[in-house]
Amino acid sequence: MPTQTFQLNGERVSVDVEDDVRLLWVLRDLLGVTGPKYGCGINVCKACTSHINGRAFNPCAVPVGELSADDEVTTIEGLPATAGADLHPMQEAWLNRDVAQCGYCQPGQIMAAVALVRKVQREGRAISDADLDGIRNICRCGTYTRIREAIREGEAAM
Ligand code: FES
Numbered sequence: 001m002p003t004q005t006f007q008l009n010g011e012r013v014s015v016d017v018e019d020d021v022r023l024l025w026v027l028r029d030l031l032g033v034t035g036p037k038y039g040c041g042i043n044v045c046k047a048c049t050s051h052i053n054g055r056a057f058n059p060c061a062v063p064v065g066e067l068s069a070d071d072e073v074t075t076i077e078g079l080p081a082t083a084g085a086d087l088h089p090m091q092e093a094w095l096n097r098d099v100a101q102c103g104y105c106q107p108g109q110i111m112a113a114v115a116l117v118r119k120v121q122r123e124g125r126a127i128s129d130a131d132l133d134g135i136r137n138i139c140r141c142g143t144y145t146r147i148r149e150a151i152r153e154g155e156a157a158m
């Protein structure tokens with residue numbers, strides 16, 4: 001069985017697993033990193049949203065064999081360290097706005113929000129309503145209004 005090596009939340013990890021096993025199952029079932037949630041498994045619900053090399057991606061859709069040893073995967077567990085704090089500013093905003101209801105979609109929502117803010121900041125602009133409309137993370141509890149408020153608050157602190 002091949003050995004897969006990549007960077008995960010600031011540490012190099014190696015795991016023996018076939019190339020075609022998708023990363024979400026490697027993270028959750030083999031490495032015990034359960035922040036990325038399993039919703040659909042087919043890149044639709046976005047509950048598993050994490051970052052690869054600082055940009056949002058969905059590990060349920062990526063075979064682990066496609067990762068290189070230098071690829072840096074960040075899950076919600078590793079997000080605070082990217083800000084050098086106990087909580088990332090977006091997580092602080094989430095708490096301030098009391099966003100979560102059942103909570104299942106929320107790690108993915110926060111990871112998508114952080115990636116969106118980074119993207120617009122790279123473009124030298126602020127988040128627009130159209131950007132917020134473009135977020136595809138599903139929340140069955142319907143917390144969308146609070147999510148939008150929290151993203152704006154988090155953006156101001158990033
Ligand atoms: S579980 Fe990955 S997008 Fe739904």
Ligand code: FES
Binds near residue numbers: 104105106141143
């Ligand atoms: S808070 Fe329950 S699914 Fe979003």
